[in-house]
Amino acid sequence: MKKIIFPMLLFCMSITFSQIKVDDVKTFTLENGMKFLVVEDFSIPNANMYSFYKVGSRNEHQGITGLSHFFEHMMFNGAKKYGPKLFDQTMEFNGGSNNAYTTENVTVYTDWFPVSALETIFDLESDRIANLSIDPNMVESERGVVLSERRTGLENSPWRSLGEAVQATAFQEHPYHWPVIGYQDDMKHWTQGDLERYFKTYYAPNNCVVVISGAVKTEEVKRLAKKYMEPIPAQPEPPKVFIVEPAQTGERRITVQKDVAAPYMMIGYHTPEAKNDDYYALDILSSILTSGNSSRLYKALVDSQLAIGIFTDYGLSFDPYLFNFYVVSNQEVSTDTVEKTIYDVLDKIKEEGITEKELQKIKNQKLMEFYNQVETIDGKSNNIGTYELFFGDYKKMFDAPANFNKVTIDDVKRVTKKYFTKSNRTVGVLKANVEE
Amino acid sequence: MRKTTILFCSLLVMALNIQAQSYKLPDYKSFTLSNGLTVNLMEQHDVPVISVSVILPAGAIYDSSQSGIASLTANALKHGTNNYTKSKLDEALDYVGATISTYSGKEYAGLSSKFATKDQELVLNLIKEILIAPTFDVTEFEKAKARTLVSLTQEKESPRSVIGDYNNKLIYGNHVYSNKINGLESTVSQFTVNDIKSFYKTHYSPNNAAISIVGDFSTKAMKKSISKLFSSWKKGKTSENLASQPVVPYSEAKVLLVNKEDAKETTFYIGGKGISRNNTDYIGIDIVNTLFGGRFTSMLNDELRVNSGLTYGAGSRFNTYRYSGTFYISTFTALETTEQAIDKTLEVLRNLHENGLDEKGLTSAKNYVKGQFPPDYETTGQLAGLLSEMFWFDFDKSFINDFEKNVDAINLKKANEIIKTYFPKDKLQFVLIGKTEAIKDIAKKYGKVINVEIKEEITGEY
Numbered sequence: 001m002k003k004i005i006f007p008m009l010l011f012c013m014s015i016t017f018s019q020i021k022v023d024d025v026k027t028f029t030l031e032n033g034m035k036f037l038v039v040e041d042f043s044i045p046n047a048n049m050y051s052f053y054k055v056g057s058r059n060e061h062q063g064i065t066g067l068s069h070f071f072e073h074m075m076f077n078g079a080k081k082y083g084p085k086l087f088d089q090t091m092e093f094n095g096g097s098n099n100a101y102t103t104e105n106v107t108v109y110t111d112w113f114p115v116s117a118l119e120t121i122f123d124l125e126s127d128r129i130a131n132l133s134i135d136p137n138m139v140e141s142e143r144g145v146v147l148s149e150r151r152t153g154l155e156n157s158p159w160r161s162l163g164e165a166v167q168a169t170a171f172q173e174h175p176y177h178w179p180v181i182g183y184q185d186d187m188k189h190w191t192q193g194d195l196e197r198y199f200k201t202y203y204a205p206n207n208c209v210v211v212i213s214g215a216v217k218t219e220e221v222k223r224l225a226k227k228y229m230e231p232i233p234a235q236p237e238p239p240k241v242f243i244v245e246p247a248q249t250g251e252r253r254i255t256v257q258k259d260v261a262a263p264y265m266m267i268g269y270h271t272p273e274a275k276n277d278d279y280y281a282l283d284i285l286s287s288i289l290t291s292g293n294s295s296r297l298y299k300a301l302v303d304s305q306l307a308i309g310i311f312t313d314y315g316l317s318f319d320p321y322l323f324n325f326y327v328v329s330n331q332e333v334s335t336d337t338v339e340k341t342i343y344d345v346l347d348k349i350k351e352e353g354i355t356e357k358e359l360q361k362i363k364n365q366k367l368m369e370f371y372n373q374v375e376t377i378d379g380k381s382n383n384i385g386t387y388e389l390f391f392g393d394y395k396k397m398f399d400a401p402a403n404f405n406k407v408t409i410d411d412v413k414r415v416t417k418k419y420f421t422k423s424n425r426t427v428g429v430l431k432a433n434v435e436e
Numbered sequence: 437m438r439k440t441t442i443l444f445c446s447l448l449v450m451a452l453n454i455q456a457q458s459y460k461l462p463d464y465k466s467f468t469l470s471n472g473l474t475v476n477l478m479e480q481h482d483v484p485v486i487s488v489s490v491i492l493p494a495g496a497i498y499d500s501s502q503s504g505i506a507s508l509t510a511n512a513l514k515h516g517t518n519n520y521t522k523s524k525l526d527e528a529l530d531y532v533g534a535t536i537s538t539y540s541g542k543e544y545a546g547l548s549s550k551f552a553t554k555d556q557e558l559v560l561n562l563i564k565e566i567l568i569a570p571t572f573d574v575t576e577f578e579k580a581k582a583r584t585l586v587s588l589t590q591e592k593e594s595p596r597s598v599i600g601d602y603n604n605k606l607i608y609g610n611h612v613y614s615n616k617i618n619g620l621e622s623t624v625s626q627f628t629v630n631d632i633k634s635f636y637k638t639h640y641s642p643n644n645a646a647i648s649i650v651g652d653f654s655t656k657a658m659k660k661s662i663s664k665l666f667s668s669w670k671k672g673k674t675s676e677n678l679a680s681q682p683v684v685p686y687s688e689a690k691v692l693l694v695n696k697e698d699a700k701e702t703t704f705y706i707g708g709k710g711i712s713r714n715n716t717d718y719i720g721i722d723i724v725n726t727l728f729g730g731r732f733t734s735m736l737n738d739e740l741r742v743n744s745g746l747t748y749g750a751g752s753r754f755n756t757y758r759y760s761g762t763f764y765i766s767t768f769t770a771l772e773t774t775e776q777a778i779d780k781t782l783e784v785l786r787n788l789h790e791n792g793l794d795e796k797g798l799t800s801a802k803n804y805v806k807g808q809f810p811p812d813y814e815t816t817g818q819l820a821g822l823l824s825e826m827f828w829f830d831f832d833k834s835f836i837n838d839f840e841k842n843v844d845a846i847n848l849k850k851a852n853e854i855i856k857t858y859f860p861k862d863k864l865q866f867v868l869i870g871k872t873e874a875i876k877d878i879a880k881k882y883g884k885v886i887n888v889e890i891k892e893e894i895t896g897e898y
């Protein structure tokens with residue numbers, strides 16, 4: 001991490017990003033449309049490469065559910081120059097490690113390596129983007145792997161099955177209806193053709209943003225990008241996801257049976273995507289409700305012993321998604337009581353708003369959150385890439401403090417009234433006895 | 437994140453094909469207060485934040501018959517102090533976006549905290565209050581106890597959450613290292629606030645403890661402020677060293693079969709005795725374990741995941757304490773592939789012993805552990821945690837500064853000796869969590885079977 005502009009703190013008493021500024025992000029786009037964002041940071045002799053592909057389970061349809069995630073796995077199973085197993089073997093031999101994740105919206109590949117391995121990483125990544133080979137034998141063994149991944153998720157956390165049920169109930173038309181991991185029967189029936197089509201459509205340089213942070217020079221990154229990535233041809237733009245989930249017109253409820261000691265509850269409200277103007281106020285509302293032991297819902301539910309834990313999640317998405325509440329009830333407490341308490345807390349905000357002090361508290365927390373995110377080269381790449389994809393421009397990361405600062409008490413009150421209505425919610429309960 | 441590396445970065449970029457520059461631990465100052473508290477101060481000015489890590493000899497090994505008392509005591513430190521009620525404390529921290537967490541592990545208890553430089557006076561004072569003047573409010577204690585009791589029931593819903601506790605019982609027997617950190621329902625339900633007050637009184641003292649602070653501050657001013665804040669902390673008695681007692685070795689292969697009636701998969705550990713943290717072959721063992729089960733291309737993951745699709749992941753690790761440790765292989769598979777997966781696991785372990793390593797694999801593992809090393813010490817929190825570990829396990833900065841040199845020194849002969857010396861081969865200890873009815877005949881193949889129910893308490897010596 002470069003040491004820069006500390007004096008700025010003296011001028012800006014409100015939230016400011018003192019450690020990285022917009023000019024520190026260097027950017028260029030190759031002729032094939034592949035965009036690069038680079039942050040030079042020599043604090044450790046390492047670097048990373050985050051490749052964000054704009055494809056996730058929202059790009060699927062029934063019959064191929066889970067394919068985006070499965071494809072993420074197949075990207076490690078061999079290409080032209082580096083055959084099966086060689087991607088990982090070569091990377092690890094050169095001191096690097098990797099991972100990847102798939103969400104409803106994106107698929108992200110992450111490489112972490114000593115900077116001496118930079119060219120090898122480019123060689124490996126370009127090989128699989130240009131010439132992935134989809135070996136039928138690898139498809140079969142990898143199918144077992146993702147089925148195990150699905151099974152172990154369900155085995156170890158009740159949230160998995162409850163979350164899937166709530167999402168499927170809240171979304172009836174939009175592809176957010178199915179889980180990222182896919183339906184078990186679809187997982188067993190993907191074909192070679194499905195995979196090849198997916199690769200050609202979505203794994204194109206023009207559908208990818210690459211972020212590199214660490215002990216690199218931008219000029220060197222550019223040279224390697226031109227050498228390894230530019231020859232890969234662009235593809236036609238992938239089909240747009242045109243389905244818009246119709247407005248929900250009445251409360252929906254769903255129950256799931258599992259042998260648990262105390263009930264688990266989720267409540268999801270339809271809320272807008274990250275690019276919407278209400279994003280910042282909703283994000284602040286989420287913190288007001290559940291960030292820290294002094295938050296409203298922690299006090300109303302956990303302090304009062306109605307629940308063991310509570311958290312909320314208003315995630316980033318391309319299309320309107322959900323603002324979710326997750327509660328584990330206390331034993332002997334009815335889920336009705338827990339549910340009503342949540343609505344009372346929301347109603348109070350709708351009527352009285354929040355206090356100036358609460359708002360300032362959240363703004364202070366946002367600053368610490370930002371420090372934590374930019375303390376590492378990984379945090380930098382992940383954040384910059386996230387803003388570029390979900391907000392349409394990495395520069396929005398630098399506008400975020402101003403955008404959070406702009407949020408007023410009235411804004412928080414307004415969004416609570418607007419989105420947290422009975423007819424806009426889906427309530428899910430997972431418990432042992434579902435017959436009573 | 438280290439300023440110290442900026443000087444040679446230009447050299448680095450020019451020489452991309454040369455191995456990354458070795459990582460050196462930034463300078464820090466260390467001193468001891470008259471009450472015995474060790475203080476470590478390391479300046480890091482990249483981001484205007486400060487991280488604190490406190491380590492105290494007050495872990496679950498001191499629970500004796502009160503399983504879970506160390507953990508509840510550590511949590512209760514934040515239930516209020518002489519000058520702050522719990523809610524005032526929570527509000528003060530939340531308002532500035534600061535965090536203080538208190539916890540107990542197996543051997544030690546700890547406090548970790550992170551805050552903005554501008555809030556240091558406030559937060560350091562809160563840390564002092566929490567450590568030196570907790571009031572242990574009875575209402576808050578009862579709430580925490582109730583939450584703990586529910587979570588002790590809930591953890592049994594996830595094999596992954598409890599398998600380590602079963603494994604420790606199996607390997608450590610009645611040694612204090614088998615103590616379950618978060619306790620048992622039968623003991624926790626009996627605790628009163630006086631029990632935790634008494635545990636606090638006996639085990640929380642500055643002698644044998646350390647506070648490590650890393651971040652954006654001036655050492656001189658911080659030294660003054662820490663000395664002032666913590667000098668009034670009264671010295672206590674040194675607790676009896678329970679963990680140094682020898683672990684009674686197991687005499688035969690055993691299979692602890694834990695029935696989970698609704699299981700769709702079998703979660704299992706296979707292992708045995710491991711090493712203590714101060715083992716002189718620590719780095720060599722880490723390198724060999726990297727190849728065996730410590731990374732994606734490891735022998736275990738390659739065979740069980742990549743070649744056969746039996747599992748989402750398989751790995752192995754040495755879990756180390758001051759005086760002892762365990763080694764275990766861990767993975768999970770569908771009920772119907774349980775036998776195949778266990779047999780394959782044992783085959784991979786057998787191959788390690790019979791075939792040893794080759795030069796290319798060893799080079800790869802050495803490059804890997806060196807390449808992945810610097811990001812472990814990038815943040816103020818990571819560095820403060822490292823200083824705590826150095827204090828607890830009594831190793832010095834040469835662990836960091838000579839890491840590359842020590843990695844390079846491991847040759848094939850040494851690596852193969854390490855396999856023979858440290859990787860369990862026979863009398864293996866198994867924990868299988870799954871549906872007993874479906875796998876009981878398979879379990880018999882591997883050793884003496886001990887049947888338990890996941891819904892029962894983990895109290896036994898198996």
